[in-house]
Amino acid sequence: MADQLVTLDQVKGRIFPGGTTDAVDDGLLGELIDQVTDWIQEFTGRHFIAEVGATYIVDTTAGSFIDVRRGVRAVTTLSLATSDQPDDGSGTYTAVTAADVLLRPSPMDRRPGWPATGILIKGSTTGRLVTALNGAKIVGDFGFASVPPAIQAVALDAVATAYTTRRAGADQVGDQASPVAVWSRYFAAGTAQRATLERYRAGAGIA
Numbered sequence: 001m002a003d004q005l006v007t008l009d010q011v012k013g014r015i016f017p018g019g020t021t022d023a024v025d026d027g028l029l030g031e032l033i034d035q036v037t038d039w040i041q042e043f044t045g046r047h048f049i050a051e052v053g054a055t056y057i058v059d060t061t062a063g064s065f066i067d068v069r070r071g072v073r074a075v076t077t078l079s080l081a082t083s084d085q086p087d088d089g090s091g092t093y094t095a096v097t098a099a100d101v102l103l104r105p106s107p108m109d110r111r112p113g114w115p116a117t118g119i120l121i122k123g124s125t126t127g128r129l130v131t132a133l134n135g136a137k138i139v140g141d142f143g144f145a146s147v148p149p150a151i152q153a154v155a156l157d158a159v160a161t162a163y164t165t166r167r168a169g170a171d172q173v174g175d176q177a178s179p180v181a182v183w184s185r186y187f188a189a190g191t192a193q194r195a196t197l198e199r200y201r202a203g204a205g206i207a
Contacts, residue, residue, distance in 0.1 A: 003049055005037045005147050005155040014160045025163070032159045040155060043187070045069050045202030047143035048151055054142050057089035060135030064121045064128060065104075068142070069202045071115035075101050075140040078119065085134035093137050096121060115144055117202075151200065154193050158186055 011029050041047060047070035058066060060080070078101050079093035100123050103116035110116065119138070121129065129135060147155075187194050 003037065004033045005040060005048060006033060006152055006159065008033065010152075010156060011159050011163075014156050015163055028166075029159065029163060032162050033155075036155050036158045036162075039187070040151065040158075040197060044197055044200045046200055047071060048147045049143055050145055051142040053139070055137065055139045056142070057085075057134045057137050060129045060132050062129055062131045066119040066121075066129070066136055066138070068116070068118055068138075071117055071143050072103060072119065072138070073115045073141040073143070073145060075103070075119060075138060077137075077139045078121075079137045080129065081132055081135050081137075082130060084132050089134040089137055091134075113144065113146070113148060115142070148200070150196050154196050157193065161186055 008026060008029055011033060037049075050073075053076070060066065077098075078096045080096060081089075081091060081093050083091075085091040085093075100121055102120040102122055104118045104120045105116060187197065
């Protein structure tokens with residue numbers, strides 16, 4: 001699948017350093033990659049996989065700032081409503097002048113490789129945010145441009161650990177010897193892996 005932190009080839013390269021063309025366990029490895037991807041992105045509140053040309057409709061609070069926890073790299077259009085739009089944003093929106101849409105933190109204040117985590121509307125020529133349900137419609141590029149190497153390393157190790165644990169005959173359930181997810185131990189508080197994820201966690205004060 002495209003929405004994965006690591007590829008099947010990367011995982012197989014980690015588990016089988018000598019190389020392998022065996023596809024017997026590809027299905028299992030794909031499931032483990034999906035599970036690790038979901039766990040990491042849910043825990044951190046970040047979206048590490050690039051989205052291009054996506055549309056999001058968000059609730060707004062009166063002012064000039066929209067928080068974008070998943071990360072935003074570019075805004076194609078930002079449109080605002082003047083009241084609640086309960087029908088999934090199907091009502092009337094007015095586009096904000098492109099020059100008045102600023103990504104924050106500014107590039108100078110972001111960590112290398114990080115997207116912005118908020119949108120600031122400059123001035124008042126094209127309106128201000130109001131407190132509204134579905135008050136803004138954002139079209140743009142979201143998430144990280146590429147998966148950070150530190151996150152990829154953690155994901156690779158987690159998948160490899162889960163797979164090799166299963167192969168060793170430990171932490172299995174059911175007749176098919178399905179692997180018990182090891183994330184609770186692997187990402188436990190105090191581990192190096194958990195420390196890496198904490199650095200990227202939304203609200204950690206490092207965006």
